[in-house]
Amino acid sequence: MRILAAMSGGVDSAVAAARAADAGHDVVGVHLALSRAGGTLRTGSRGCCTIEDAMDARRAADRLGIPFYVWDFSERFRDDVIDDFIAEYRAGRTPNPCMRCNEKIKFAALLERALELGFDAVCTGHYAILVDGPEGRELHRASDEAKDQSYVLGVLTAPQLAHTYFPLGSTPSKALVRAEAAERGLTVAQKPDSHDICFIPDGDTRGWLAEKVGTAHGDIIDRDGAVVGSHGGAHGYTVGQRRGLQLGVPASDGKPRFVLEVRPVSNTVVVGPKEALATAEISGSRHSWAGRAPADAEFFCHVQIRAHAEPAPASAVVREGTVTVRPETPFDGVAPGQTAVLYDGTRVIGQFTVDRTVSAVPIAG
Incomplete structure (x- = not known):
């Protein structure tokens, strides 16, 4: 296959590209320039889209002997991720920009361009497993529970999953990925993981919003x-x-x-009080299915409401374009704008953005 490897400049995407090449695929590396400030510098382990990251990605591609390009997606990133983030907070909601980036940039804009150029799939360093089931491709949790990223990939649809490649999903631990990178002579082997919001490198979300919103x-x-x-x-x-x-x-x-x-x-x-955060029901109309849609309008599932939250057993109902979930035990605080990802065992069923919450302890006013 012709594989376009999205290389962030980190160790995961570098090893993913290497494994794709080892598997005999025709691999081309690409780094996405997402910042309007081309000279943005990295601060510790914050962010993933700086000039140093682009240089690290290029060095990794050179080491692997694959072609490498930098594509400017900054305008699309501003419109679909940053502006959306600001608008959601203005509306009193709490968005997850990583979900929007995966939905709008890595597996929409990037994948669309890759297919237009004749590539068969986009490869990333995400920790998740793809399974070709009897009814199409399925998205499952990674082998390493601590690194599992199926939650932030819950926005992927069946057509996107058909052109996606995750070489790291079955790797038992991140330590093994770092060891492999060192053996391959990749300089990013011990590079710290990125965290927080990439376009707010100092981590001060409230201060950043105050500048944008006033x-x-x-x-x-x-x-x-x-x-x-x-x-x-x-x-x-x-x-x-x-x-x-x-x-x-x-x-x-x-x-x-x-x-x-x-x-x-x-x-x-x-x-x-803390007990008033208990949430008995959540619902939303902005939803998608990761592969086949549920066969029944009502079904049992496990629901994860944050990237590192424990999945909770719940009943789900799909009616008139809205997904409603009622957990067996109330969630501990859910904000409109969060993403709820639904699972059947390890398989991702789909996701929805929370529009409405029902408190287990009614609030006056």
């Missing part, structure tokens, strides 16, 4: 509607947040309070 002082209220503090912009808060609230009125029981709801229209943040 500040607008508003009230922090409790579940009864009493004002207990103030804030500089509701967009800087998310459901489940405890730190940085700066409440002027302590809780009567002396216990910490958490963000329960963000109301962008009134620029109000609602806080309350």
Whole structure:
């Protein structure tokens, strides 16, 4: 096969490209330039789209003896990921930019161009397993549970899975990948993993949003509607947040309070006790299926609401274009904008963006 290997500049994508070449595929490496500031420098292990990353990817491709290119996807990344991120926070939602990047950039824009150029598949260093089942290709969890990335790949559809290649999915541990990179003479063998949001390299999401959205002082209220503090912009808060609230009125029981709801229209943040974060139901209309759609409108599954959350047993209902999930035990705080990924054992069924949550402890107002 002709394989286009997406090379981020990290060890995983470099070893994935190497394995694709070892398997006898015709491999071409490509690094995606996603930043509008071409000279952006890396800060520690934050980010994955800096000038150093592009140089690391080129060196890895040279070592592997494969052609290498840098493609400028910065405009598409700005429109589909960064602008979406800002708009979601403005609307009082908590988005996952990695999900949007996979959905809109790596497995949409990149894959579309790859197919146009005659490639058969896009190869990445994600930890997930593809299985060719009787009803088409399936997406499964990786062998290494600690590195499993099937959650952030839950946005992939059947046509995208048909042209995707994940060489690392069955590798038992990341340590083995690093050891292999060292044996191959790849300089990225011990490079730290990237983390946090790549376009906010200093990790200060609230400060970054304040620059983009501006500040607008508003009230922090409790579940009864009493004002207990103030804030500089509701967009800087998310459901489940405890730190940085700066409440002027302590809780009567002396216990910490958490963000329960963000109301962008009134620029109000609602806080309350931890037990009030319990969520009995979530639903959303923006959904997709990773392969075949569920055979029944109602089915049992396991649901994961964050990249590193434990999957929870739940019942799901698909009705009039909306997916509704009710966990057997309430979720511990879910914010609109989060992504819920549905599993059948290790297989990813699909995903939806949470539009509505129902608290197990009703909130006044």
